[in-house]
Amino acid sequence: MRYWIRVYAAQLKLATAIMFQYRFSVLIWAIWGFVGPLLGLAIWSAATEAKGGSITSARGVTFSQADFAAYFLVFMIVSHLTMSWDAFEFAFRVRDGNLSPRLLKPVLPIHGDIANNFAFKIVTSTMLLPVWALLFYLLKPNIHFSIVNILIAIPAIFLAVLIRYLFQYCLAMFAFWTTRVEAINQLYFTVDGFLAGRIAPLALFPGWLGVIAYYSPFRSMATFPVEIILGRLPAEQFLTGFLYQIFWLGAGVGLFKLLWAGGMKQYSAVGA
Template sequence: MALNLKLRAHQAWVMLTVYYAYMNEYRAELLLWMLSGSLPLILMGVWIQAAEQGDFGITSVALARYFLAVFLTRQFTVVWVIYDFEKEVVEGTLSSRLLQPIDPVWHHFMGHLGERVARLPFSFALIPLFFLLYPEAAWIPEGGRLLLFIPLILLTFALRFLIQYTLALLAFWTERATALEQFWYLFYLFLSGMIAPLSLYPPGLAAALMWTPFPYLIYIPASLLVGLPVNWLQAFGVSLLWLGIVWILNRWLWRKGLKQYSGMGA
């Protein structure tokens, strides 16, 4: 048992280092990918101007900190597995992955982790520049909140990855699974807290959203980081609940999808 776990840990480490080295070959693209996720920083300017002209119950400084935290949260949790998986199914390259003694998802998962490690230096380098432009928004997260943020952001990434990978499995039945991701992204955009803090939403809507996975993908981790009120027990509980639900659906679609894939002659 111990030997088996040690072997699996070694395999995971080898895959992670290989994908990290692969991602480092595209450092210029990593910078562009990071900048492509700058929508929260653009929205920050819009909301700061609105806050200075009206009373939203949240200061412009708090808004600046929140949208910086949203930007960082997205850097930790960006996912693209559906595009790679759809290509593998459509082109038939998934067949070679199925011959390997490992679930193909681990290639995608380790690829994401390797990219994340390669991307973070660029993301963190932006923080001093941000504080230089908005010195009044500079802050250091509290130690306790930072300790909670680390496991929560890992859980957020796992949930975000699993949701998109589950949508990706629909590529077994349609050649345009990415269209479903684009449709789902509309809900993700407006209900996750990326456009605006959920505290600015109508109270009834905000309370209902807390039982969906969307706030736990951006709003809750970002709020925890900047010091906004967060029920962290509910955050972990609901995130784990949705992780379990999506995992069950994922495994069911995987079994059904493999039969569909083999039935097409792959």
């Protein structure tokens, strides 16, 4: 355990140093994360206004403008903390052979990549904290933070980060078999965004789509912690939410192991 703490600490320092070299582009990437949720908020605010101040779903869930503001602001923060972009970089490494020097090290490349992802989150979240505070002040969301819920949301966010990261990494590993992994990734991003609730809260999804979204891994990657923070989830559903997260994390680890073993054989068969 102490070994891994030292490895991760060293990798985190390295990744943070690299981030500071590219602070401007890192900030642009971070700001890009505002676009989706703010667009969603603008559309739903307009729709709410047209409907006379609130929208009620088929399942009887009601959202006012302030509820949408709360949802999209919390979603924006959780999305930022759980975002992952490794597919692009990984595919590039496989194609140009730069994966090879990483494979010669006695630790798997994924550890360095996770540290890199964490460094991005730490650096950019620090930069974005005042912006998030300003948005909360300006948009006046209907939210009453509960310390208990926030404490429960912390492990949920941590699990969500790992699940989203592992699924993204698994997708990236298709680069071992195809040179066009970006196209698959684009499709995945669209599905992820939709079923994770980037366009609309899952509570507003029509029946059958709501069921798919509820059981899909994407809810565990972002929506579940958002629901905890917003206080929209009954406490008795917390346990099931965590169980789903653990299930999807296990599935992600299993899939990673399977794809890594196969990918290594493929990579080393065609010429590393």
